[in-house]
Amino acid sequence: MKRQDASNHIRYYPPHHFVFYPVILAGTIFSFFESSRHPEQQMEWLILGILFIVIGWLSYMTRQHYALTLQDRLVRNEMRLRYYILTGKDFSPVEHQLSMRQLAALRFAGDEEFPDLTDRAIKEKLSAGSIKQSIRNWKPDYLRV
Helix, strand or coil: CCCCCCCCCCCCCHHHHHHHHHHHHHHHHHHHHHHHHCHHHHHHHHHHHHHHHHHHHHHHHHHHHHHHHHHHHHHHHHHHHHHHHHHCCCCHHHHCCCCHHHHHHHCCECCCCHHHHHHHHHHHCCCHHHHHHHCCCECCCCCCC
């Protein structure tokens, strides 16, 4: 497996990204093409094309919402446990000073730098990108959705 770092940690789900969405796109293009070829059925083809667009958009928004909400909850729980294991302290006071994007970025930090980087992120108000760039020992996550 390829070594994961800040430049290559995005993950795709092939059936969704490379099958479902291309089919939606092809159906949309085909419907609009057919609407120009068959003026007597133009309205039906346009409605079908718009239906493809709506289905694609709704599936994207629903998929994103569910996956990201669940992932955020898992990240928060993971960070709470990890912080407690590494420091012996409750994460609640720290957690409320960090945005979800900062928490997600901190999870890629190795155990030896995680507590200090967490404190630094709060004190210096580091962005998620700055946190990721500051990580010296990247802890990969190959199971991300």
